[in-house]
Structure formats: structure tokens, C-alpha cells
């Protein structure tokens with residue numbers, strides 16, 4: 680399947696896991712390393728410690744001007760100096776999914792300023808969003824970020840600001856996994 684990724688935690692992998700922190704709800708078992716593979720290219724380890732799946736999908740909330748601004752400012756994954764990463768799987772509550780699309784957008788941006796906050800940290804932080812909800816996964820989203828060690832404090836600051844928003848009152852499970860390579 681195209682655009683379909685496996686996040687596989689196990690004894691070996693490209694990224695060394697430095698911490699796994701349960702922010703909300705239950706956490707994930709500790710493991711030494713993580714690999715991200717496209718489903719079509721390689722099969723995952725036979726017995727991973729855990730494996731999460733996600734796919735790249737269309738945007739839901741960003742407006743044309745937001746997308747244009749973001750694309751002008753954002754950096755790509757895989758920058759040689761971006762040796763730190765965060766994988767933050769998130770599950771939102773039934774109350775969130777019961778809202779209408781326009782209500783979710785209003786909470787996401789007009790109230791919580793998710794994109795506006797995040798944009799302040801571009802291009803230092805490179806990001807990619809994977810959707811998991813429709814795959815029947817334990818999380819709705821897998822969020823992935825890469826940054827240089829020098830930008831780790833700024834990343835921490837951003838995550839703190841986002842977790843204090845109204846949007847995050849709808850987050851019922853969140854695990855914060857930090858990595859290095």
C-alpha cells in the first residue's frame with residue numbers, strides 16, 4: 680500500500696530511543712531503537728517490541744494561505760544535522776470525533792492556534808503527520824519531528840504550548856518518544 684508506514688520498535692534500528700514518556704493514558708513498552716519503513720519496501724521485524732502503522736493523508740484543517748506559508752518555511756526530513764527526533768502518537772476522544780468538521784477547525788486553529796504556534800518553530804523543526812485512525816490502530820495520529828540538538832529546547836517549548844491549548848483537552852492518550860541518531 681502506498682504512503683503506508685510502519686514504526687517498528689525493537690533491539691536495532693536507525694533511531695536510538697532515548698526516552699518513552701506516557702503523557703496521557705497508557706504508555707508504550709521500552710525498546711532500544713526504532714525504524715520507519717514503507718510497507719511496500721520492507722517487511723517489519725518478525726517480533727518487534729511494538730509496531731505502529733500510519734499513512735500520509737490529505738490535509739483536514741489548514742487553509743490555502745496557511746499551507747502556502749507553511750510550505751514556504753518548512754524544511755524536509757533527513758537533514759544531516761537534525762539528529763534528534765520525536766515520535767508522538769496521539770489519540771483524541773470520542774467527544775472530538777463527534778464534533779462537526781467546522782467545530783474541530785475552530786478549536787484547532789481559531790481557539791488553539793495550532794498552526795500559528797507551530798509555524799514559529801519552522802524551519803528549525805521538520806514535521807510529518809501520519810493518520811492511523813482509519814487503520815483501526817490504537818492511536819489516531821503518529822506525529823514525527825526532526826531537529827538539531829541546538830533546537831531541542833525550542834521544541835520542548837512548543838510542545839508545552841500546544842499541550843496547554845483547548846485542542847489538547849480532547850487528547851485522551853499521548854506518548855512522547857524521543858530519539859537520536
Ligand code: HEM
Nearest residue numbers: 737738739740741767769794797798800804806820822838
Ligand atoms: C513543527 C511545528 C508544527 C506545525 C507547523 C504543525 C502544523 C500542523 C497542521 C497545519 C496540522 C493540520 C493538518 C491538516 O490540515 O489536516 C497539524 C495537525 C496535527 N498536529 Fe501539528 N504542527 C506542529 C507541531 C505539532 C506537535 C509538536 C504536535 C504534537 C505534540 C502536533 C500534533 C498534531 C496532530 C495530532 C495533528 C492532527 C490533528 C487532527 O487532525 O485532529 N503538531 N499540525
